[in-house]
Amino acid sequence: MLKNTRNMLLLAGMGLCLTLSPTSAQTFKYKNAKLSTAERTADLLSHMTLEEKVGQLLCPLGWEMYTKDGNKVTYSQKYKELLDKQHVGMFWAVFRADPWTKKTLETGLTPELAAEAANAMQRYAVEKTRLGIPVFIAEEAPHGHMAIGTTVFPTGIGMASTWNPLLQREVSAVSAKEVRLQGGHIGYGPVLDLSREPRWSRVEETYGEDPVLSGAMGEAAAHGGGKGDLSNPYAMISTIKHFIAYGIPEGGHNGNSAIVGPRELHETFLPPFLQTVQGGALSVMTAYNSIDGIPCTSNGYLLTDILRDDWGFNGFVVSDLGSIDGIHFNHGVASSLQEAGTMALDAGVDVDLGAKPFAELINAVKAGTITETKVDSAVARVLRLKFDMGLFENPYTKPSQAKKEVRSAQHLDLSRKAAQESIVLLENKNNALPFSKSIKKIAVIGPNANTPYNQLGDYTAPQARESVSTVLDGIKAKAPNAEVIYAKGTAIRDTAQSDIEAAVAAAMQSDVAIVVVGGSSARDFETKYIETGAAVADETSLSDMESGEGFDRSTLDLMGDQMKLLKAIKATGKPIIVIYIQGRPLNMNWAQENADALLTAWYPGGEGGNAIADVLFGDYNPGGKLPISVPRSVGQLPVYYNRKVPKGHDYIESSISPLYSFGYGKSYSTFEYRDLSIKENGEAGFEVSFEVKNTSKLDGDEVAQLYIRDEFASTVQPIKQLKKFERINLRAGESKQVKFTLRPIDLSIVNPQMEREMEAGSFNIMVGGSSDDIKLNQKIEVKQSKMLPLYAKSSD
Template sequence: MKYTLLLLCIALSMGPTYSQPKYKNPKLSVEERTQDLVSRMTLEEKVGQLLCPLGWEMYEKQGNKVTQSKKFENIVKERQIGMLWATFRADPWTQKTLENGLNPTLAAEAGNALQKYIIENTRLGIPIFLAEECPHGHMAIGTTVFPTAIGQAATWNPELLTKMSSTIAQEARLQGSHIGYGPVLDLAREPRWSRTEETYGEDPILIARMGEAFVKGFGSGDLTKENSLISTLKHFVAYGVPEGGHNGNPNSVGMRDLRENYLPPFQAAVKAGALSVMTAYNSIDGIPCTSYEYLLKDVLRKEWGFNGFTVSDLGSIEGLKGSHHVVENIQDAAILSANAGLDVDLGGNAFFLLIDAVKNNKIKESVINEAVSHVLRLKFAMGLFENPYVDVKQVAKNVRNQEHIDLARKVAQESVTLLKNDDNILPLNKDIKKIAIIGPNADNIYNQLGDYTAPQERDNIKTVLDGIKSKLSTAQIEYVKGTAIRDTTNLEIQQAVAAAKNADVAIIVVGGSSARDFKTKYIDTGAAVASKDNISDMESGEGYDRASLDLMGKQLDLLKAVKATGTPIILVYIEGRPLNMNWADENADALLTAWYPGQEGGNAIADILFGDYTPAGRLPISVPRSVGQLPVYYNQRNPKSHDYVEMTQAPLYPFGFGLSYTSFEYNNLVIRKVNNTRYTAEFTITNTGNFDGDEVAQLYIRDEVASTVRPVKQLKHFSRINLKKGESKTVSFELSENDFTIIDQQMKRIVEPGKFKIMIGSSSEDIKLEDVINIETI
């Protein structure tokens, strides 16, 4: 008895014998915690962390109460999942509407419920990652909807993009999200391709600058920051140049082209702090991107030092069998992609088969260990083990608040691009007697929001008609739709003609649409299926590739009929790709493109039409005259293209082009040498017009002689500058070694001695100042 009491006393004096696992100790390093947790996990638990199933079926909503669903409970039990994708998503594919979907507050409650269940009902209590689509706003009900990426790029304003993406990150994190899919860094040189709207255009420098800015707004990879969001870069790589414009089709991009044009935007975004990279559906020179070891390991991790995780696009692992036919079954597809360096399975059905593959010695468990470590490190770095829940009370006042709405208007204003303005018909006088507002996109909320947009309350969206109504009296306005985008029934062309005859000017809003509807069919990846039996407005957006770029339906008939009245025409294109503008260029008195301008697009367009904002958007992609010209990007390699029998080789509107209500002069170019590969280009811009406004100064370089074929010119720097009327500013661009490098015949990145022409202007074709520098022997 005494001996027992002695032992008890000794034990009590030594304190508690239980110590919590290392992975639960926040004082230890992320690496220590990760290694400890992986060492405790079963194979099934490890593979579970690599699965990212679809999330919108994982909650149940009853009135104003939301909880986890039985499906979620079952999948947690059966697969011990580590992520969910698109939990808060609402659109026709998910069958989530304003009625049965989640408002921001309920979304936060749903996220907390899912998090609580998985922590309390799994052996190790690992928090779940919630990934959401965030390219131009969090794709959820009640969030702020910004212009799509092609419009964001038209601002040529990286600083503004950082403010925008920071707002998107805040709204997503407040609702419980941790990963934001975006930015899309595909180089778009095939406008027939359905996803052009999701890109920053045709130029690698512009894409890189915009991508960096977007990632910075997500927190630059510092997951300890409040409202930081893991940025998932899409789509790795060379996805935007598919053969025939068919989404997901192969391409034959060469290794030099890949390294000079397609990879640099991704590298810049990784350097800026992106911690997730999504593989593309396509193959490159016969190798599917989802199983391309050279890209996923040698380039991404070894060369660039990427320390986040890679993720498949939805169903792209299965696509190794079903689309590319490089394996016989889905398990082999999972093995091939995992060995190549793919970490996470979006969809979650292919990698589940890795459990059996490891047990049967078809793949090493060390491959699984490495992949799961990439994921768990970020969960620890984000502090999810200590703070897995969000404050529901903060959501309503901080999602889509007035500050965010104002920012959406600002981005839309800066994106609208004026392409023609004969006799300075714009801006319009608000004292105008009568305006006819006509066209399928004049008062259609979803046609201006773009793909990857959730349903929104009508009052949240401002169309062109709404915007003009805010500036004029009802008596000054007559609205007629005229026609739809694609449907050729229910025409109101004669009514539109009558309205135009009665008006001093006709504002006609045409173009395209990525608006999904509940009649459209969708494949498992969420891409829409084009069908002659289902005529919606949708002619752009994922899956809607085009054979031509012409206006669809009876839109051109509408334009011609209104033109015949003799009433001046102001034509506005709302579009997801550069559509045919040949008739507009010849016949419209003024022409603008607003791309898909988001929820405040109508207000922004009205601001420009009536002179409350001076347009300064610039084209991030060339506008072709014909699909027969394609590809028609400005920085093609030498030799310069020659004219066709039928037409010029030049695009209708070149890259970087955009007009203003004011005018600018460029003077006093001075190029100073800092050292052999560093120069400063300094010049003066003066606003010589009658309006305050922005100018977008652009610096291009031409390598006069090189050992490999170079572009005819290449954008290297740009800056959007605000100038009051009569004001002058000095602009300075710093040229560094990277601006002069080429990839030589041995695939080495070098600077060769020789002459370089420095060109500065307001577009790729409107060069105002130029000089030549000579780089001496390196």
């Protein structure tokens, strides 16, 4: 099934010459910046030994590549050895700091020192190695650069709650700039896994359960990261992950097999990746899971037939950390690391994150189990991007600029804006919110009320305490004349820390109690981690971490004594405002029934506390909407809104419907939808227009959502499917006409022959404020079927 044609054409098109050029570096053509990237890549390849080629495909762990002595930093002996002996061309997470890496605020790097470390590494690569090939530095950047002193934004699930791709574009542009200012080149993210399994530990990293919303946000992230134009000095190579169907593991176990058919892959799981590739992503990361018995990291149908041959992807594919090793150790379909490496390379993987199996490629080529031509193809993809980025001419960055511009005031303002837009108001009984600023006494209670790291999410480096605004910080700043009484009450998991009596006493002294509960993805130095960085959850590794990679759940209930705390505060009779800071949709049944107001802020980032206070006191009118359904219990799962028909019926014990459905979210404003009009527009499809009016006395945001239902199709279709959306701001009393175009691809399916087709027939067009709050609907008729490319662009 594998196709080698594209690999051969790549090399032939570059005019690859395998004869050796003179050894003098001055005569090497690849040093000539006036030549094309193809010519330079071909020439460089012609001078490389097999060992040097394989080195370009290795991406070992990077945080041991520098040494720090006070304010002086340089490359380490280990870095020198890796370049001298293995000719390594790429490193991962050089600037990463967290308990797994053992890098702290004291032992890690400031932005300025990070830039100096990167320069030292590049200087050795360029000046002290035979061919002078600069190294790539790949960094985690799913919601800001995972490094000390950077700007921390809301995690992916929070950004998806904004329903604002333009805002995601701005956020990704800042992340890219901060990565590049410090000497990095590749940013891991966005995460495009569809989260249909909330027990899974990595929901927080994703854009939720829907392919259209995920695709729009992913494309915006790639656009903000540079649109694939590496001539931009602040453009980074966006690595989209995980390819594919990683967010629906059996039992919610991270990395377990995914049960999904080929039609579902093509209709639902692949489109967000295609859209983001078309938006400029130049790197794709494989997934740990298997599909139908084939590990994704050795699946040539996915990585070559689809990604390269059908989509024309011209970037490079990188394994997830240790996922090539997993072909041997976890999946058991390779008898050795060397066989795992050859299987992955043959399938279409270009770079080995972890670097063990691909190090075996030298012996594999010599043994004849893989061809050097295969190696050349992968190396060419990596080198081409190094030339496109201009690293051979300018591999260095400016430490003084990094010191000045990373986490600038402008970037912090954007972080606060993103956090504001990500907050979802779920309940507001009797207009309990917003608070009057004349309020006298406020109790701020709960495990997430004043625990800074708990609001930052996984894949976040330690940040200075003054760099993180907690809910308590935000409220104190917002209401300087009020008496603010704080009591933690309990931890997330650890019941030994509980002091519910103190929390009750704080509530009794106050006019209102704000109780901040939820989860934590905050890594600590007591937790154990496996080689991939995933945390170990066992009785010997207890922390407050209940979400984040490796922390899968069997229930979605609040852990520890959090429910005891909520009930005790409710029993005081004081008004109770409940805020969930969380990485996955946790059980909110009690809060939905008993809280006077209920919000989720997900993991809102470094400015989260200020943003939450803005919402509580009415300086910001919440407009976020859920990108994932909130179940009533795990017994309902899966509970995503766009399940295939038939809808099903209620359980004996409970409703089939989620507690809060996809797209749901309240505002301090109210909105009215009217005047739906749908006009056929020939080959372009259908023009849909309607009016949204703010019927309140407060300015506010509304997310207008358009869903369709294919009434009768040749394959089973979803109950409803989001197709278009727009977040709009309306002044009090203002009306706005919203227009969407439904193109043939929006109305298409993958038919029984596995072809994309817009079938003739009836469609129900639904418009409203959420998937279960449809205000307007109208049927249209498609009179003539139309065949489309299986991987048509979103504009087709």
